[in-house]
Structure formats: C-alpha cells, structure tokens
Amino acid sequence: MDTIRALFVGDIQIEKTTDYPFLDSVLAKEFSLCDVCCCNLEGPCVDETSWHPEKKVGPSVKQGKNVASTLRSSGFNMVSLANNHIMDYGRDALLHTIKEFGDFHRIGIYNPELHSNYVIIEKAGISVSFLAAGEVAFGCIQNSKTGFNYW
Numbered sequence: 001m002d003t004i005r006a007l008f009v010g011d012i013q014i015e016k017t018t019d020y021p022f023l024d025s026v027l028a029k030e031f032s033l034c035d036v037c038c039c040n041l042e043g044p045c046v047d048e049t050s051w052h053p054e055k056k057v058g059p060s061v062k063q064g065k066n067v068a069s070t071l072r073s074s075g076f077n078m079v080s081l082a083n084n085h086i087m088d089y090g091r092d093a094l095l096h097t098i099k100e101f102g103d104f105h106r107i108g109i110y111n112p113e114l115h116s117n118y119v120i121i122e123k124a125g126i127s128v129s130f131l132a133a134g135e136v137a138f139g140c141i142q143n144s145k146t147g148f149n150y151w
Contacts, residue, residue, distance in 0.1 A: 002123065006034060008038050008039070010040055012063075016064050022074045037076045037077055038130070040132075041063065042061055044089050044094055046062045060089065061085035078104055079105075082107070082134040108134065117131065
C-alpha cells in the first residue's frame with residue numbers, strides 16, 4: 001500500500017548554529033524515511049544587527065541567520081509560520097524569512113496575491129493537504145483577521 005509519511009515537530013528556535021548535528025542519528029534516520037518533515041518556526045530569521053523587534057507584549061523571538069540551512073540538512077522540508085512570534089520583527093523580517101525558506105513548503109501565512117495558505121503533497125495517487133492556523137495574538141499584523149499571519 002502506498003503511503004505518505006509525515007513527521008511534525010513543535011516549536012523550533014535556533015538563535016546560533018554550531019558544528020554539532022542538530023539531530024542524533026536515530027532521529028535523522030526517522031526523518032529520512034518521511035515524505036514531509038515539518039516544524040513550527042517560532043520566530044523570523046534575522047541577524048542581530050539589522051533587525052529590531054516590534055513594540056509588543058511578551059518576548060521577541062528570532063532565529064539565527066543559518067537556521068534554514070540547519071533545518072534543510074536535518075531533513076526538514078516544510079515549515080509552519082502560523083504562530084505568535086513570526087511577526088515579532090515586522091513584515092520585512094517575515095518576507096526575509098520566506099525568502100530564506102524558499103525551497104521549503106511554507107504553511108500558515110496568507111497573502112491572497114502572493115502566497116497560498118496551504119500545501120498539497122501528492123504521491124502515488126494520494127493527495128494530502130497541509131494547513132497551519134493560529135489564534136489572533138500579539139504576533140499577528142491585522143487583529144481583525146483570524147487564522148493566518150496576513151502580510
């Protein structure tokens with residue numbers, strides 16, 4: 001029987017990368033067997049000098065500049081951007097993050113002119129749609145809209 005194997009990981013925040021592998025060998029083997037490996041990218045990719053956090057309630061969360069490479073080499077191929085920290089550094093930081101993850105499937109963001117809010121994976125006659133949504137929180141740009149980070 002044909003299958004689509006998907007693995008989902010919760011919040012990922014990597015501010016600094018190292019030379020050490022991100023995953024141990026047991027997890028890396030599991031990731032290699034999957035068609036989809038998705039994580040929640042808890043914050044945009046910014047470097048320390050060029051970006052400044054938005055004024056908001058709560059902490060401002062960010063990723064280091066090499067996080068896309070680290071996640072790619074670990075087997076991830078999809079990221080969810082539907083969370084309360086993706087807009088912590090503003091719209092331009094989100095756009096930069098989308099560019100950094102250009103070869104990944106990206107879910108949980110929505111702009112009707114530029115980006116769909118879901119991804120469909122097809123394999124051997126099987127189609128699966130992936131969608132990520134979040135509550136309206138202090139990380140969303142338009143509080144009158146629910147479910148996605150509108151930009």
